[in-house]
Amino acid sequence: MPELPEVETTCLGLAPFITNKVITEFRVWQPALRWPIPDHLASCIEGDRIRGLRRRGKYLLFDLKGSSGLLIHLGMSGSLRILTEAQPKSKHVHWQLNFGNLLLRYRDPRRFGALLYSTQLDQHPLLGNLGPEPLADDFDGDYLYQYSRRRKRAVKNVIMDGGVVVGIGNIYAAEALFLAGIHPARAAGAIGLNRYQALATTIKAVIHAALQRGGTTLKDYVDSNNQPGYFGLQLKVYGRNGQPCNSCLTPLKTIRLNQRASTYCPRCQR
DNA sequence: ACTTTAGCCTGTCGGC
DNA sequence: TGCCGACAGGCTAAAG
Numbered sequence: 450m451p452e453l454p455e456v457e458t459t460c461l462g463l464a465p466f467i468t469n470k471v472i473t474e475f476r477v478w479q480p481a482l483r484w485p486i487p488d489h490l491a492s493c494i495e496g497d498r499i500r501g502l503r504r505r506g507k508y509l510l511f512d513l514k515g516s517s518g519l520l521i522h523l524g525m526s527g528s529l530r531i532l533t534e535a536q537p538k539s540k541h542v543h544w545q546l547n548f549g550n551l552l553l554r555y556r557d558p559r560r561f562g563a564l565l566y567s568t569q570l571d572q573h574p575l576l577g578n579l580g581p582e583p584l585a586d587d588f589d590g591d592y593l594y595q596y597s598r599r600r601k602r603a604v605k606n607v608i609m610d611g612g613v614v615v616g617i618g619n620i621y622a623a624e625a626l627f628l629a630g631i632h633p634a635r636a637a638g639a640i641g642l643n644r645y646q647a648l649a650t651t652i653k654a655v656i657h658a659a660l661q662r663g664g665t666t667l668k669d670y671v672d673s674n675n676q677p678g679y680f681g682l683q684l685k686v687y688g689r690n691g692q693p694c695n696s697c698l699t700p701l702k703t704i705r706l707n708q709r710a711s712t713y714c715p716r717c718q719r
Numbered sequence: 720a721c722t723t724t725a726g727c728c729t730g731t732c733g734g735c
Numbered sequence: 736t737g738c739c740g741a742c743a744g745g746c747t748a749a750a751g
Contacts, residue, residue, distance in 0.1 A: 507745075523745095525744040563746095709743095
């Protein structure tokens with residue numbers, strides 16, 4: 450399931466193929482994604498050149514003419530793939546962009562992803578309330594501490610809130626909290642500055658490590674060149690309920706926060 | 720004003 | 736073997 454590192458990897462992987470290429474055709478097979486693909490999108494974008502690719506949180510942004518562009522989200526099972534010749538459409542391919550002979554195909558079995566268009570891409574409502582990037586300088590322990598004053602929500606819910614900081618999904622939240630020694634259910638307002646500085650550090654560390662490996666891959670993610678995924682990151686708590694803690698051998702426990710499984714070490718995380 | 724919940728989807732897996 | 740429910744998950748709108 451694509452998280453920030455996977456989206457970044459996709460962005461970097463696609464860029465050499467489609468930057469400065471002209472969209473010669475746009476085709477849709479299944480417009481019912483997280484939000485419907487806009488009607489008549491082909492007439493808006495055919496003939497346009499891809500001026501550049503960007504990532505914001507887990508959104509992929511394709512800049513087109515003027516300030517217009519495409520906003521793409523991979524949901525939890527989406528992938529983009531470059532094909533150099535027309536090949537039979539596989540199941541769950543919902544749309545494609547043609548660049549002459551080159552094809553960019555979107556596949557998404559669970560259809561939680563999105564393809565949207567705006568003439569003012571940077572003003573798109575979905576981008577309006579996003580918090581800082583986790584690797585940026587404006588995301589740090591002080592920031593988390595200040596946000597958390599007098600807030601009672603669980604700290605895990607805070608770091609997974611895209612309005613606080615973007616791109617931290619269930620996997621990286623669990624791992625970062627373990628590394629920082631913080632219980633996922635602890636009330637955000639009851640955590641001091643020192644521990645938030647540790648948490649900001651471990652968040653940056655896990656995101657950075659995943660980026661270095663080209664993104665953690667689970668099951669159905671395939672990168673933009675259709676290479677098998679990276680299973681590199683050794684997850685210390687995520688998906689390891691009941692197994693011994695890597696550090697103290699205590700069996701890991703799982704609780705549910707915001708309907709999400711949250712696995713942690715009851716001894717190491719307080 | 721803040722926080723939680725429901726709902727969107729389908730493939731996979733464990734239990735019976 | 737096959738069926739069925741639980742679960743996975745980001746994000747928003749609506750409810751609390």
